Amino acid sequence: MYTRSQRTKLSCPPGGRQGARISCVDLPALPLQLLLSKHPGWRDAPIVVVQDERPLAKILWLNREARRAGICRGMSFSQAQTLSARLRAGVVQPEELEKAVRELFQLLLLHSPSVQVDSACTGLFWLDPNGLEHLYGGYQQWACQVHRALTGRGYVAKVVVGFSRYLVFAITRAIQGTLVLCDSRLEQRMAYPVRLDRLDLPPAFCAELACLGIDTLGRFLELKSSQIRVRYGAQAARLHELASGKVWTPLLPYSERAPIKLEREVDPPAGDQSRILFTIKSMLQQLSGLLLERCEAIAGLIILFELDHAPPHREEIETAAPTLDLLLIVDLIRLRLSAAAWAAPVEGVEIELKSVRVEARQLSLLKGKKQRDLDAANRALARVKAAFGADSVTRARLRKAYLPEASFAWEPLGRVHAPKPPPGSLDMPLVRRFCAEREPLSAGPAVALGPLGKMVRRFGPFRVAGGWWRRRVERDYYFVETEQGRIFWLYYDRPRRCWVVHGTVE
């Protein structure tokens, strides 16, 4: 389990630290390597990693033997079988892949404090080797150590130390073993001949460029960035800028997530189990919020009881399945505590949670969230109507009118519906509080607003006029800010020659 920590700006002129190095560790076709590690006897046969165990499942990864047999990515397993009778296939579950990446991450952390797992490319890691050359006796020795650590675990790996992120990545795709680049010009010379189809670019894009005779990175970089944007879109232009060094991305190292721990002092020390249990319950409530924010559920917990003048007592509890049901966990703790005997009163409790990541949808299931019963809501509305009058339950209906008080109406509500809010808007306004019953102010806002305070700012006037055929309305609307920071929404009623507060901004 790893999370993004503080950004470290690295490498890559312009904008980066001059002379700073970056290292790329590539484990080519990692799912295929994992499949081979499970079936070492398949090494000489054509092998493919398929999406799932169906004849029509797509081929995701394949080895050289399979490629020689004419099999390619995206082909279905049944099609591939017709091309090679010796074909071997297997499924690598995402959990297996994630576990392997986690192990590799832990392994690489032993060689650099800043390790980034590339989310876009499976089996690709970025390391910060800066400063480590003094410890290892040079970048070459450091790269060899990293390479040896990976091959020692049975992986095929490549390690390149260079200056520019994208060029280092390109070189990694072209070499075997380790390589340390001593200057950026050499890096360019080595990266430019790398074929585009080795850089995980969309095949259609590569094919389109190949029609123009552009099949290497160097030739691609000879094109103008602006032309690429026009012809191939923003993504291709971004790629060009990254490769040419016009833009750069910093290393985003990942660090291990801190364990969720909480300790609490029990003062005075208590031997009473129910008191300890309630202390633990409140601690769990506090921790459950953190779990929710991290999208995790409790799979177990370790409780350490600090005893008064006695060695601490440790209890470990595991749940049947990851859960956020605190009552269930408290019940398990109660059962465990009822069987425990302490040598001395407890003076402190420390809880460490074992948590697992769950999907947001699972989390809502674990929380026991259920759909609202609209029939029950409608019954409640009927009760409110019975208690407070039939016109008490309403909903707002907007109307087209020029006067604010006429721009909406309250209409009786029969049944409540499930909400369908419009998509999120970034342009949300401050909301006005509306005064339905308006009383004229004793003083105008020229200097003071009477009991409302002293005016410091005024915005307006905004004229609203009409209704001459019935009752002439002519208002000058203003927003007035007072010394206390309140903002009033008021108007000057011209025919009646008075100031009226229409609302406030809250």
Added chain:
Amino acid sequence: MMHQVSKLITPITFTDKLQVSVQRSNKSAAHSPVKPSAPEGPVSVLRNELAAVVAEQRYPREQLGLQSRPLAEQIPPGRLVELSGQGDSARFTTAVSIVVQAQREGETAAWVQLRGGSLFPPDLDESGVDLDSLVVVHIAPQAGLYAIARAAELLLRSGGFGLVVLDFSGPITRGVENFCSSVWGQTAWQGRLLALAHEHQSRVVCLTDTPLGSASLGPLIGLRIESRRVREAHGSFSLDHLILKNKVGLRLQPAPEHRRAPWGLW
């Protein structure tokens, strides 16, 4: 040394003490028409900030993988929340953003106010509220503020509402004669609403005019927030949320939110 300090300043110890102090002050205030003042103003803010600093040092948010989120996304279900303030307060805007968030989560929402209350639907519509599904209950002023709580109880008891907003604020409520005796410091209605909110995992939000230095509605209020608007630039404001009371057992650090001014104000 830091370890010892952090042991002494655990958030729950503080909230427990606070609960006792507020209960005491509310007992004395039950028969008084004047709102009681409790050590819940600047002292409370300082305490919360101190606890947050200590907790931050022990469990840095970045390490825990936490990000500051808007307040509306952090309002916990099953608790009584009070949005209070005067002057440059933005409690109405905050309440509306909570309604929007609840509706986005698919929750049914209700707003209970006195008849002739302050809700201005055009602004709600602009904020993204689905007005067709927002139930607005109007209580006759002569029924008193307690009737607002009673209506909310009827709604919550059904389990059909995910959010109920009780508007005890605004000029209209000041004219209601039994304001102090009916709602302020009374824990019975709060206890019932809290139990119902907890049972049905609903959010209950109370809007009050309580100033910063005064006590909250009662000891069962789990979260009290004062939202303030600060002018940022031409026609743009920022909402800063001050957590005055937090008994929910979850450290809240709401991110400042940006709002545009209504047309005509800049």
